[in-house]
Amino acid sequence: MxxxxxxxxxxxxVLSVTAAVRGGPAGSSQTALEIHKVDTGAFSPRPGQPVFMxxxxxxxxxxxxDGDRSDAIHLIGINPATGEGTMIxxxxxxxxxxxxxxxxxLNDAYALGGPGLAANxxxxxxxxxxxxxxxxxxxxxxxxxxxxxxVDVDVPIAMNDSFSGANFPQGxxxxxxxxxxxxxxxxxxxxxxxxxxxHQGLLILSALTKLRAENPGATGAARYxxxxxxxxxITGVTPVELYRLSRLAVTIDPAKVRSVVMPGGIxxxxxxxxxxxxxxxxxxxxxxxxxxxxxSH
Amino acid sequence: xxxxxxxxxxxAGGCSGGDGAESGSGAVARGGSPAPAARPYSFAVTTAxxxxxxxxxxxxxxxxxxxxxxSLDGWLGHAIVGPLRSGKPSSGLDAVFTEPALLKISAxxxxxxxxxEEGTPLTGDVKQEHANAKLTLLTAxxxxxxxxxxxxxxxHAVKSGSGFVDVVRGGEMVLVPDRGSWRIDSFxxxxxHDTRVK
Numbered sequence: 001m002x003x004x005x006x007x008x009x010x011x012x013x014v015l016s017v018t019a020a021v022r023g024g025p026a027g028s029s030q031t032a033l034e035i036h037k038v039d040t041g042a043f044s045p046r047p048g049q050p051v052f053m054x055x056x057x058x059x060x061x062x063x064x065x066d067g068d069r070s071d072a073i074h075l076i077g078i079n080p081a082t083g084e085g086t087m088i089x090x091x092x093x094x095x096x097x098x099x100x101x102x103x104x105x106l107n108d109a110y111a112l113g114g115p116g117l118a119a120n121x122x123x124x125x126x127x128x129x130x131x132x133x134x135x136x137x138x139x140x141x142x143x144x145x146x147x148x149x150x151v152d153v154d155v156p157i158a159m160n161d162s163f164s165g166a167n168f169p170q171g172x173x174x175x176x177x178x179x180x181x182x183x184x185x186x187x188x189x190x191x192x193x194x195x196x197x198x199h200q201g202l203l204i205l206s207a208l209t210k211l212r213a214e215n216p217g218a219t220g221a222a223r224y225x226x227x228x229x230x231x232x233x234i235t236g237v238t239p240v241e242l243y244r245l246s247r248l249a250v251t252i253d254p255a256k257v258r259s260v261v262m263p264g265g266i267x268x269x270x271x272x273x274x275x276x277x278x279x280x281x282x283x284x285x286x287x288x289x290x291x292x293x294x295x296s297h
Numbered sequence: 298x299x300x301x302x303x304x305x306x307x308x309a310g311g312c313s314g315g316d317g318a319e320s321g322s323g324a325v326a327r328g329g330s331p332a333p334a335a336r337p338y339s340f341a342v343t344t345a346x347x348x349x350x351x352x353x354x355x356x357x358x359x360x361x362x363x364x365x366x367x368s369l370d371g372w373l374g375h376a377i378v379g380p381l382r383s384g385k386p387s388s389g390l391d392a393v394f395t396e397p398a399l400l401k402i403s404a405x406x407x408x409x410x411x412x413x414e415e416g417t418p419l420t421g422d423v424k425q426e427h428a429n430a431k432l433t434l435l436t437a438x439x440x441x442x443x444x445x446x447x448x449x450x451x452x453h454a455v456k457s458g459s460g461f462v463d464v465v466r467g468g469e470m471v472l473v474p475d476r477g478s479w480r481i482d483s484f485x486x487x488x489x490h491d492t493r494v495k
Binding site: 217218219221222223225226228229230238239240243244247 | 346348349350351352433435436437438443444446448469470471473482483485
């Protein structure tokens with residue numbers, strides 16, 4: 001793959017980076033990236049119509065036991081008219097109602113019903129209609145980030161974590177695939193899962209910055225979409241919609257994207273440690289819902 | 298995937314401003330140097346590449362090339378040459394642009410100014426120095442044509458007072474199958490007027 005293609009793949013992958021690996025690396029036969037369209041009707045960015053997508057990092061599941069869980073969960077809204085956006089980062093242990101399955105952790109939704117149920121769960125929680133689900137897995141992530149030439153991340157706090165392998169000074173760090181994965185996995189920091197989720201959001205914005213800097217233009221975009229079409233699992237998305245989506249991403253200035261973590265608290269459900277949805281969450285979702293831009297947060 | 302039938306649109310020659318632009322595929326060339334434009338206001342089109350979402354690349358379908366040329370020539374006539382002569386807003390743009398693109402250019406602003414030459418009445422002949430379009434086709438996994446990018450490079454000279462104004466446009470356009478034809482869906486075009494003394 002050419003570098004620009006690799007960057008494109010990587011940015012989409014980073015949009016849904018896996019944060020915690022429970023079952024070990026996924027098999028090499030798994031698709032590196034999946035793009036699912038989960039609503040009906042043709043997609044076309046319109047000035048007054050925000051676009052919402054769900055980015056998931058899948059853990060690969062435990063072979064023979066269960067399916068993929070989404071350990072990185074981000075709801076991204078883009079306003080085509082203003083070039084602004086919002087990303088809400090959800091802790092994976094957020095305890096929610098999963099349609100048809102009772103209450104469970106948010107990261108179970110994908111394992112129980114794939115991208116459709118993951119999107120429905122988020123829609124029920126937030127009241128926001130999701131158009132696309134982007135999902136990737138741990139195994140190809142490292143290679144893809146490496147192929148893209150790495151990504152520059154402004155590390156907010158110094159890290160020295162033996163569990164994830166995250167060892168970074170505070171400040172700008174050029175990360176290869178392994179480093180990016182370690183950075184996004186580290187939860188042995190102040191704020192735990194909440195801060196980890198915030199860091200995943202930071203990684204997404206760093207990747208978007210890189211994509212914007214290497215904007216390949218319309219013809220270049222067509223070229224990398226052709227390659228993406230050969231390597232990426234695409235469900236329900238037409239090539240034109242995929243093109244429009246990719247061009248929309250390039251128009252977004254990462255500096256105009258607010259990245260916030262869903263307000264919540266720590267609790268238990270039975271023997272499980274969970275994250276409860278905080279009192280401020282409903283207001284946050286409502287603020288994002290109308291135009292994908294936060295006015296009061 | 299639903300691909301609308303690919304029909305060649307025979308856009309009416311010339312716009313309401315009487316620009317004299319004509320449609321047709323007489324200037325199509327494959328690879329290499331562009332063929333000279335057969336008519337005064339028509340793009341010299343070259344087909345540069347086919348980018349397939351499948352392992353093998355089909356050839357660039359001639360009917361797609363012709364339909365894309367018809368839309369580009371329609372844009373040239375309705376949005377550039379006609380208004381250069383009349384100074385009046387263009388007509389017939391719905392035959393050239395998709396609905397999302399029409400929405401984008403419906404209000405005055407930089408996007409409309411990039412693709413519409415209006416409000417600048419210039420007298421005299423409009424001379425086409427050159428108008429080149431290099432096409433790249435994206436095909437779906439099944440081989441269907443789904444999207445064409447056109448790299449645009451064009452200059453039209455208009456007499457103004459004691460000199461000339463070069464109306465220059467460059468950039469890229471994206472055309473997609475739409476309502477039985479191919480229409481401009483998005484663009485990244487830079488426009489400028491260069492004045493030169495005779």
